[in-house]
Amino acid sequence: MALKNKVFSLAVNTAITNRIFRNIASQKLDRYLHKAFLAAESNALPTMLEKRYQFVSAMLQGIKNNLDKGYISPATMKKMLSVFIGEDLKTDRLEKKNNAREIYFQKYGEYPPAFCVLSPTQACNLNCDGCYAVSDETANHRLSYETVRHIVRDVHDIFGSRFMTISGGEPFIYKDSGKTLLDLFEEFNDMFFLIYTNGTLITKEVAQRLAQLGNVTPAISVEGYQHQTDERRGTGIHSQVVDAMANLREAGVPFGISVTATKKNVNILLDDYFYDYFFGQLGATYMWQFQMMPVGRGKELLDLMITPRQRVELYHMWEKLIEQKRYCVADFWNSGALTEGCLAYGRWGGYFYINWDGKMMPCVFVPFYQDNVNDLYAEGKTLADGLHSKLMKNGRKWQHEYGFENGHHRENILMPCSIKDNFDNFRKNILPDEAIPENPQAEVIRTDEEYYRFLTEYDRELSHLTEEIWQKTYLA
Structure with a gap:
């Protein structure tokens, strides 16, 4: 094993630093990964393993392309990989992570989540239609810097995780006690x-700081091209986004794109040129796709949700992107094969969400909670205590029954979302009476019958359209 790790590290280092031998080293890495994924001890189906390989292979291809173009600095890339991947090959660090996971398992009878999504502030300098966070520049809710540090320390020490996602509001606005998130990234x-950022605050100076830190990658939100982005986010925002990407390329920081699929832009997302533009011309390394969810300000925008048929078209587009185009794209509903289904509720390998008020929720798109980190910390408890509420446990029970970790029984992985794809079950079996809505807009999820009819009909149609794909592509 030690020899394999050394060979792997050498190939990674060569691919990053040596332009002449980069192609050869990248090809060796790709073959190594393909063999490793298909030989993995996992309950995953062969097609799922193949798609995971294709996704990671596409990410490596994107990194290689941007290294070749000079859009990613080799020095910054080495720093990132030493944090995200390379250091895990060192025995002492790996033992610390595994020890934390085993201690958690011994105490709770299950392994901890892999990461946490944290929104330290609700404030945002934009006011976008359909914002799940109901953010704007007047919002003043935020966590104290000490609470943010405490959360990250729990994730690091109790879960043994070395990865976190930061959302908002706009994260680059956050400041408390003279500290910003850049100070947090430097400490950890x-x-x-x-x-996740709208990109408007990524100046040349911020981009250079990110390059020096070497442990941060921004995912910048877009809606399509200039018209679509400016229509939802405000006049001139697309131009600022393009400037931010230029600043990151100049500093050598790898970045990605975050896009929300709606009826207004779905045709753009079904066109190859959209991906050629952001990956080929603007230098994105990865892309996360979301779909308009009717939460937050999105509740009033049910008509903007893509149809089940459009969602299936995006699924086939995703398959093409990772397999043929070799663009690193993940769709958080259509790409359930990458994650063994729904990642929420603090499950093993998954995550949970904490907002600017400290409310612990199963997911960014499941706006209900039972515990608040401020209360937990005041009582001398930890994040782990908040993962064992009835809401969180109900969600993990459903995940197990749905077959996400069961090699003998599986439901449709193309409908992995507990709330959007299985809404009737969510209301009846997951959402307990004692769960508190994050905000007034969330209460309609539990009580509004028009909302219920809309989503249950959506689920019936989606099931009809995807069941044959699931049976023939994955189970055959």
Whole structure:
């Protein structure tokens, strides 16, 4: 094993630093990964393992392309990989992570989540239609810096995780006690952070700081091209986003794109040129796709949700992107094969969400909670205590019954979402009476019958359209 790790590390280092031998080293890495994925001890189906390999292979291809173009600095890339991947090959760090996971298992009878999504502030300098966070520049809710540090320390020490996602609001607005998130990233320099941002505050100076830190990658939100982005986010925002990407390319920081699929832009997302533009011309390394969810300000925008048929078309587009185009794209509903289904509720390998008020929720798109980190910390408890509420346990029970970790029984992995794809079950079996809505808009999820009829009909149609794909592509 030690020899394999050394060979792997050498290939990674060569692919990053040596332009002449990069192609050869990248091809060796790709073959190594393909063999490793298909030989993995896992309950996953062969097609699922193949798609995971294709996704990771596409990410490596994107990194290689941007290294070749000079859009990613080799020095920054080495720093990132030493945090995110390379250091895990060191025995002492791996033992610390595994020890934390085993201690958690011994105490709770299950393994901890892999990461946490944290929104330290609700404030945002934009006011986008359909924002799940109901954010704007007047919002003043935020966590104290000490609470944010406490959360990250729990994730690091109790869960043994070295990865976190930061969302918002707009994360680059956050400031408390003279500290910003850049100070947090510097303190926790053995962790890797993915930060969702509108990009408007990524100046040349911020980009250079991110390059120096080497443990942060921004995922910048777009809606399509200039018209679509400016229509939802405000006039001139697309231009600022393009400038931010230029600043990151100049500093050598790898970045990605975050896009929300709606009826207004779905045709753009079904066109190859959209991906050629952001990956080929603007230098994105990865892309996360979301779908308009009717939560937050989105509740009033049910008509903007893509149809089940459009969702299936996006699924086939995703298959093409990772297999043929080799663009690293993940759709958080259509790409359930990558994650063994729903990642929420603090499940093993999954995550949970904490907002700017400290409310612990199963997911960014499940706006209900039972515990607040401020209360937990005041009582001398930890994040682990908040993962064992009835809401969180109900969600994990459903995940197990649905077959996400069961090699002998599986439901349709193309309908992995507990709330959007299985809404009737969510209301009846997951959402307990004692769960508190995050905000007034969330209460309609539990009580509004029009909302219930809309989503249950959506689920019936989606099931009809995807069951044959599930049976023939994955189970055959």
